[in-house]
Every structure is written in structure tokens, then in C-alpha cells.
Amino acid sequence: MKCPICKSNVKPGDPEIPFCSARCRLLDLGNWASERYSIPAPITDPDELERVLSLQQKKLDEA
Ligand SMILES: [Zn+2]
Structure with a gap:
């Protein structure tokens, strides 16, 4: 699995999945x-x- 931002490998089970960090x-x-x-x-x-x-x-809170 690769981080969609920096394309580095993401470990399975990483808490930031699908990101590396x-x-x-x-x-x-x-x-x-x-x-x-x-x-x-x-x-x-x-x-x-x-x-x-x-x-x-x-803004959302005020709407
Ligand atoms: Zn990344």
C-alpha cells in the first residue's frame, strides 16, 4: 500500500492508513x-x- 501523498510505502496496520504519516x-x-x-x-x-x-x-457553527 502506498501513501497517496508522497507515494512511500505504508505498513499494514499503520494508524495513519492510507497515509504514511x-x-x-x-x-x-x-x-x-x-x-x-x-x-x-x-x-x-x-x-x-x-x-x-x-x-x-x-462558519458552520454559525450557520
Ligand atoms: Zn506520505
């Missing part, structure tokens, strides 16, 4: 968030990603 999982979430929220570039900075997601969460 929490970082790749975050990056995938960043890609998704970029598409979902029309952010011009994929987010590669975990802090920035967290900021964007918390803003979106706030």
Missing part, C-alpha cells in the same frame, strides 16, 4: 480544503491549514 494526512486534508473552499494553492503549512479549517468550522 500524520503530516501526509494533513496535506491531503489541505488539498481537499483547497478544492472545497476554492483556496488558490494547496495548503502545505499545517498552521495555515489549521487556521483555514477553524475558520470554516466557525
Whole structure:
């Protein structure tokens, strides 16, 4: 099994499956968030990603 982000091998039973690491999982979430929220570039900075997601969460909470 290969990580969809960095294509490195993922061990069966890895807690982050299908990603190789929490970082790749975050990056995938960043890609998704970029598409979902029309952010011009994929987010590669975990802090920035967290900021964007918390803003979106706030909007959802207010809706
Ligand atoms: Zn990876």
C-alpha cells in the first residue's frame, strides 16, 4: 500500500492508513480544503491549514 501523498510505502496496520504519516494526512486534508473552499494553492503549512479549517468550522457553527 502506498501513501497517496508522497507515494512511500505504508505498513499494514499503520494508524495513519492510507497515509504514511500524520503530516501526509494533513496535506491531503489541505488539498481537499483547497478544492472545497476554492483556496488558490494547496495548503502545505499545517498552521495555515489549521487556521483555514477553524475558520470554516466557525462558519458552520454559525450557520
Ligand atoms: Zn506520505
